[in-house]
Amino acid sequence: MRETLDFLLHDWLNVQQLNARERFSDHSRETFDAVLDTCERIAREKFAPFNRLVDTEEPRFDGERVHLPQATHDALAAYVGSGMLSAAQDDAHGGMQLPCVVEMAANCFFSKASVAMSGYAMLTNGNANLLMAHGTEAQRRVFAMNEFSGRWFGTMCLSEPQAGSSLSDVATRAEPDGADFEADPLGPRYRLTGHKMWISGGEHEITENIVHLVLAKIPGPDGKPLPGTKGISLFIVPKHLVDIDGQLTGERNDVALAGLNHKLGYRGTTNCLLNFGEGRFTPGGQPGAVGYRVGQPGDGLRCMFHMMNEARIGVGLGAVMLGYAGYEASLDYARQRPQGRPMTAAGKDASQPQRPIIEHADVKRMLLAQKSYVEGGLALALFCARLVDELHTAPPEAADGAKLLLEVLIPIAKSWPSEWGLEANSLAIQVLGGYGYTRDFPVEQYWRDNRLNMIHEGTHGIQALDLLGRKVVMDGGRALMALATRVNDTVQRAAQVPGLSEASNELAAALAAVGSTTKKAWSTGVPEEALANATPYLQAFGHTVLAWIWLDVVLSLEAGAVRTAFSAAPTHDDQRREPSAADRPRREDDFAQGKRAAQRYFFAYELPKIHAWLGVVARRESLTREMQDRWF
Numbered sequence: 001m002r003e004t005l006d007f008l009l010h011d012w013l014n015v016q017q018l019n020a021r022e023r024f025s026d027h028s029r030e031t032f033d034a035v036l037d038t039c040e041r042i043a044r045e046k047f048a049p050f051n052r053l054v055d056t057e058e059p060r061f062d063g064e065r066v067h068l069p070q071a072t073h074d075a076l077a078a079y080v081g082s083g084m085l086s087a088a089q090d091d092a093h094g095g096m097q098l099p100c101v102v103e104m105a106a107n108c109f110f111s112k113a114s115v116a117m118s119g120y121a122m123l124t125n126g127n128a129n130l131l132m133a134h135g136t137e138a139q140r141r142v143f144a145m146n147e148f149s150g151r152w153f154g155t156m157c158l159s160e161p162q163a164g165s166s167l168s169d170v171a172t173r174a175e176p177d178g179a180d181f182e183a184d185p186l187g188p189r190y191r192l193t194g195h196k197m198w199i200s201g202g203e204h205e206i207t208e209n210i211v212h213l214v215l216a217k218i219p220g221p222d223g224k225p226l227p228g229t230k231g232i233s234l235f236i237v238p239k240h241l242v243d244i245d246g247q248l249t250g251e252r253n254d255v256a257l258a259g260l261n262h263k264l265g266y267r268g269t270t271n272c273l274l275n276f277g278e279g280r281f282t283p284g285g286q287p288g289a290v291g292y293r294v295g296q297p298g299d300g301l302r303c304m305f306h307m308m309n310e311a312r313i314g315v316g317l318g319a320v321m322l323g324y325a326g327y328e329a330s331l332d333y334a335r336q337r338p339q340g341r342p343m344t345a346a347g348k349d350a351s352q353p354q355r356p357i358i359e360h361a362d363v364k365r366m367l368l369a370q371k372s373y374v375e376g377g378l379a380l381a382l383f384c385a386r387l388v389d390e391l392h393t394a395p396p397e398a399a400d401g402a403k404l405l406l407e408v409l410i411p412i413a414k415s416w417p418s419e420w421g422l423e424a425n426s427l428a429i430q431v432l433g434g435y436g437y438t439r440d441f442p443v444e445q446y447w448r449d450n451r452l453n454m455i456h457e458g459t460h461g462i463q464a465l466d467l468l469g470r471k472v473v474m475d476g477g478r479a480l481m482a483l484a485t486r487v488n489d490t491v492q493r494a495a496q497v498p499g500l501s502e503a504s505n506e507l508a509a510a511l512a513a514v515g516s517t518t519k520k521a522w523s524t525g526v527p528e529e530a531l532a533n534a535t536p537y538l539q540a541f542g543h544t545v546l547a548w549i550w551l552d553v554v555l556s557l558e559a560g561a562v563r564t565a566f567s568a569a570p571t572h573d574d575q576r577r578e579p580s581a582a583d584r585p586r587r588e589d590d591f592a593q594g595k596r597a598a599q600r601y602f603f604a605y606e607l608p609k610i611h612a613w614l615g616v617v618a619r620r621e622s623l624t625r626e627m628q629d630r631w632f
Contacts, residue, residue, distance in 0.1 A: 001112070001324055002040065003591060005105055006033075008379055012556045013386045014566045018099050021393045032102050038082055039106040046075040047113035054116055054268030055445050059204070061260050066203050066270055075117050076206055079110065080150030085125055089132070089148055100392075101385040104317055108378070111321035115449050116268030120153055120201045122318075126310050127154030127213055131236070134295045134303040138185055142246045143211050143236055152209040156311075157196040157237075157274065158304065165462055167215065167301065168228045172196065172276060174216040174235055174291060184292065185244045191288025192216050192237060193277035195258070202272030203239075203257040209248065210239040212255065214276065214291060215300050226298070234300035235291030237276065241283055254281040254289040265449035311457045312414035313384050319453040320377040323421030326428035326446040327370040333432050333441070334358035334367060357431075365605075366431050370424040372598040372606065376546045377417040379553055384413045386566060401482060408471045408479040409545065411463040416542035418453035419460065425450050464534035467541060468617075469527065472518055480518065483545075487511050490552045497558050503551055503603050510544045510607055513614055520618040532625045533617045540613035547607045550599040557595060559586035 009015045015032065018024045050071035060067045079085070087103045089095025098106075110118035128147035131139055146152045163169035172194025181189045192214060196202075203210070217231040225231055241251045258273040277288040284290070295303045338354035357363045387409070390402035425447040429436035436443050454460055472480040487507065494504035521530040521537065615621075 001108075001328070002036070004375055004378065005036070005108065007591070008382055008553070009101065009105055012379070012553055013101060013382060015099060015101060015386070017566060018101075018389055018393070023097055023393050024099055026097070027099075032098075035087070035096070035098065035102060035106050036109075039084065039109045042078045042082055043109035043113035046071075046078040047110055047117055050075065050117070051114040051268075052439070052442065052445065054114065056267075058262060058267045059260055059270045061203075061257060065205060066257070066260070068204060068206070068268075068270070072117055072268060073206055075114070076120055076150075079118070079121050085121060085128075085150050086148035088129075093145065094148060099386075100388040101382055104313070104385040105382060107314075108317065108321050111318040112325050114268065115318050115322055116266045118318075119266065119269040120204075120206065122311070122314050123156065123201050124150075124152075124154040126314070127156060127211060129310060130213065130303060130306045131294065133306050134234075134299075135236075136187055138244065139187055139236060139292065139294065142186060142242060142244065143238070146209070146246055147211060151207060152211050152238075153201060153204075153207045154211040154213065155199055155201045156304065156308075157199050157202070157212050157214040159198045160195055161197045161273070165458065167232065170194075170215055170217055170232060172214065172216040173225065174218050174233060174293075175288070176218075177286070177288070177290065186242075187236065187292035187294065190216075190218070190235060190291045190293060191277060191286065192235060192291045193288055196274045196276065198261065199272045199274050200266075200269050202270060202274050203260075204270050208240070209242070212237040212239070212274070213294070213304070215304060216291070218297055229301055230298055232300040233297055234294040234303045236294060237289050237291040241290060251283050252281045253283050254278065254287070256280045263452065265445070265447075265452050308457060312410055313381060313388075315453050315456045316377070316384075316413045316415075316417040317381040319417040319421035319450055320374055320381055322446045322450040322453075323370065323374040323377065323417070323424035326425040326443050327367070327374050329441065329443050329446075330370065330428035330431035330436075331358075331367055333435075334363055363431060366427040368597060368601040369605070370427050371594070372550070372602040373417075373420040373424045375595070375598055376550050376553075376602065377421055379549050380409075380546060381413055381417065383549065384409055390566075404479045404482040405486065407474070408467070408483050411467040411471060411538065412542045412545050414457060415454075415460050415463040415538055416546060418450070418456070419539075419542075422447065422450045422454065460535055460538065464538035465531055468518070468521065468534040468537045469531050473522065477518075480515075484511060484515065487544075487548045490548055490555065494551050494555055497555065500551065500554070500558075503599070506603055506607060507544075507547050507551055510547060510610055513610065514541055514544050517614040517618045521620065524620070528625065529620045529622075533621055536613035537617045540610035540617070543606055543610050543613075547602060550602050554596055554599045557587045557592045559584065 016029060019027050050069070053071055054069055057069045083096060084106060086093065086095040087098045088100055091097055124147050128144040131144040135144060147154050158167065160171060162171065172192060174190040174192045177189040177191045194216060196214065214235045214237045215232055216235055217225045218233050220226040220231060237255060238253055239255055241249045241253050243249055254277050256275045256278055258275045261271040261273065263271055279287055334357050337357050339357050340360060341348045341352050341354060384406060387402040387406050391399050391406065394402060425443065428443040429447060432441055432443055435441050438444070491504050491508045494500040
């Protein structure tokens with residue numbers, strides 16, 4: 001995997017170009033490599049050996065505290081010690097000012113080694129990043145800084161037992177805590193009551209405190225909850241109360257664990273039902289959990305989606321790495337497992353030795369499918385992370401373009417890897433045959449862990465509605481047109497390369513089909529008709545995006561090819577200047593041939609699927625809308 005990661009970062013995404021920007025000017029290829037080396041080592045030594053252990057020794061609640069294997073504590077202590085929690089933050093805040101794309105690449109190793117243990121850190125990082133963007137100076141200093149240091153971990157609390165993805169039905173309430181509630185130095189102080197469900201990392205003793213970010217409804221002018229999402233605000237609700245200096249006061253907040261959920265996968269991450277303000281604890285002698293409002297009243301969803309979008313890219317990357325882990329395990333097995341003999345015109349010769357199953361065409365098909373899914377998905381996730389760097393550090397015009405691309409790609413970055421990374425895991429089990437179902441091999445656990453990612457941070461249906469219902473039509477379709485421009489650029493360059501012109505034409509046709517289908521879906525202007533088949537649209541859109549990613553990736557292997565995803569700009573430092581095209585011959589090594597084979601597989605076996613998916617969208621197939629409950 002490391003060779004692919006280095007190739008994507010340096011030969012395709014051209015991360016060296018970022019070093020010419022002031023924020024990243026202290027970095028070089030050497031510093032980026034050092035970060036990757038450190039994370040790869042920690043993941044190999046502290047996470048991977050205990051992935052099965054934390055799956056079988058699930059978190060246990062004895063009525064007072066949650067028990068986790070010591071390996072979880074040790075692994076996360078090593079992660080904290082690496083500085084990765086604050087890696088992208090300013091030097092002044094104890095960070096490394098790493099580009100987002102390098103930070104995410106480094107975190108790949110932890111997701112691949114143990115996605116369950118690494119989940120605590122991902123949530124904490126997203127929580128703290130949100131506070132840096134929307135919190136007050138005191139909230140950033142007291143809560144975010146202590147999370148970046150690893151002294152405290154964090155969560156996000158959205159779902160409720162009666163309201164999963166329907167946030168307008170949130171029932172948790174927040175009432176101002178006294179007449180002077182606005183005067184608290186940590187932010188406007190409220191008392192929260194309610195229940196939150198499916199809270200990953202919601203209770204543990206890995207750190208001395210847990211910082212919950214909680215969505216709750218505040219009262220309107222008449223004292224009653226506002227309807228829909230209007231009154232939803234965001235609150236910092238620490239497990240233990242703290243003072244303005246970030247020290248624990250010794251008083252427990254009224255946040256109580258009601259129980260642990262025992263899931264199909266991710267078993268090493270605690271998953272909790274939390275009660276807020278049930279009266280088990282009474283901070284300050286008053287009922288209700290103490291919470292400090294983040295941002296303005298009613299601004300909760302806007303603030304929370306800052307974390308949600310980062311989390312969606314992170315979920316997609318985690319799904320990719322689980323798929324990658326399964327791919328590598330099944331590839332290793334296929335190279336060692338002897339079974340079957342060559343078929344000749346006279347039949348099989350039983351006197352001949354068996355051959356490794358990797359020599360069978362159908363096993364190669366399954367391995368190629370996995371390779372195309374996981375390496376393509378990794379490229380997609382890193383491309384989106386590179387866009388985040390463009391958004392924050394590029395000149396205004398380039399930053400605006402990156403924002404548009406992120407708008408339309410985030411639903412794909414989350415949903416596509418979680419579906420096709422899972423399919424990769426299913427194929428890995430198939431390669432191992434009966435052994436794939438057993439705990440003697442890791443592939444069954446990878447599948448179980450990955451199955452959750454299709455639901456994490458918004459189901460496929462929600463991502464589909466977001467894509468077709470909002471992203472591709474907003475601002476007159478500007479985001480879709482921005483993506484089409486990038487795809488067409490790849491199409492035009494590939495058309496000039498021998499061996500890629502046919503793929504260029506196929507991608508152009510796929511893009512045209514997506515565009516015409518989008519218009520047909522909305523041709524009546526009736527949302528119910530357009531969106532009934534949003535999920536097939538999401539699948540077709542995702543496959544078209546991955547075909548584009550693959551074609552762009554293999555273009556960077558060609559003779560004289562400019563690094564395609566992000567072309568280099570001249571800099572003042574000759575050592576950072578892009579080599580001339582003439583300096584790069586066509587790569588013909590096994591690594592490059594493997595990439596070309598994966599691209600060919602995707603275009604031959606996967607891209608044709610889009611036409612069936614788009615068909616039901618284009619004709620606004622009414623079956624699912626007309627189906628009656630009693631007919632089931």
